[in-house]
Amino acid sequence: MKTRTLTKLGGILAASALALTACGASNSGGEEAGGGDETKASDKDWSACKPGDDSKDVADISDDKKEVSLGIFNGWDESYATTYLIKNVLEEDGYKVKTDELDAGPMFTGVAKGDIDFFTDGWLPLTHESYIEKYGDDLVDHGCWYDNAKLTIAVNEDSPAKTIEDLKTMGDEYDNTLYGIDAGAGLTKTTKEKAIPEYGLDNLEFKISSTPAMLAQLKKSTDADENVAVTLWRPHWAYDAFPVRDLKDPKNAMGDAERVYSFSGKDAAEEHPYVSQLLQNLVLDDDHLASLENLMFSEDNYNGKDHEKAVAKWLKENPDFVDQWKKGELAK
Structure with missing residues (x-):
């Protein structure tokens, strides 16, 4: 595992006994992180989002601007996995995609300021809580794509x-x-x-x-x-x-599971409704995510050295995934 283990897992330590409410997703492919004008992002409860909420077919959605930047959290395997999945699909759709690898602080800052368009690895309600308190009102939430981070x-x-x-x-x-x-x-x-x-x-x-x-x-x-x-x-x-x-954990000693969210800045969400909805539609269960990361990072496969080839191979082995993703059917 990469160095993110030391940082992220420390945050998950206290993830327990959290109240549940709906996650902030909208049919337009996202909404302000606080859930609208009446709720601040720091006041929102992020712990009950269902992956793929508000999915819909992207066939009738298009972006005028086909240049987009995607942020990757340094050393976080699932961040590379999801980003390179999105990159593959967007490039097939004719986009020019730039990727930036940053730590969590610079990532949240960059997206909030509009220097980076999207990222896919916001762990809530606990790990990135402090960043949501600071930057959440300048972000747009595009839903969670995974709900078993534990x-x-x-x-x-x-x-x-x-x-x-x-x-x-x-x-x-x-x-x-x-x-x-x-x-x-x-x-x-x-x-x-x-x-x-x-x-x-x-x-x-x-x-x-x-x-x-x-x-x-x-x-x-x-x-x-x-x-x-x-x-x-x-x-x-x-x-x-x-x-x-x-092993089952009846005493919940290891803590509750977190959700993993996608975010953008406000301008990026307005300029890229297609990308926003694509992120809203994304769902990866444990089997899909583990098999993709295995191809990308294990020594028996690509060992972290060619993400694009690894993702291309995974998509070839899962030929229906992109079609279901674009149609908003991954959550079904």
Whole structure:
């Protein structure tokens, strides 16, 4: 996993017990992030958006201006995946697409000021809350495209544990070890301070190392058909690359799932109704997203070195995706 793990997962740590309301999407392909003139973006509850809300066919929508800039969050795999999906489709439609890779702060600033047109990786209601408080009233919300961004503890598919609590009595089946990632990651902190004490997992050695080391162990164990338990998160390509599944978390120790939203500046939304609606229509479930990221980032595939070829290959393997996307049918 890229360096975004340390930043983003720390934000997800406290994602729990959040009230639910509808997400701010409109039939025009987006609305001001606060949901209109009466609601400030910082006052809006972002936690109940359904991916693909207000989807519709883009056949009768067009942009006069066919030059557009798309922002990518440095090191965030799903940001590259969605951006290069959109880039592929727009270029097929005759657009000239520019991409900019930035950290979260400069990205929100740039889009709010109109220096960048669109980005697809706003994590809400928690991770990017502070940026929404600062810049949200200058942004347009184009809906969420994913609703299962969360921290997990995962095991190999055919192993005996079904819940995190099972590891307390089944530790021997997993060599009494839980493999973690970087010491400074929010995922590590959540596991250490929440999951382990709440489920009484003191019988396990929590082996903290790095994301590559955890993935290497996951590969080694699953290749050898051995039981293994690791800390993981969604979205991640490991769910496609390896036979793994999440343990149920009845105490919600790992926190609630977040939504991932697309945003633009106000001028970009007005100038690009076609792109806005295309983003409104976008829906990626866990299977689609994991398989796309696996092609793009795993060592067995493109290893992060040719996003355009990886996306083109994925679209060839999913031949109906673009047609359904443009018709607004991905949410069905």
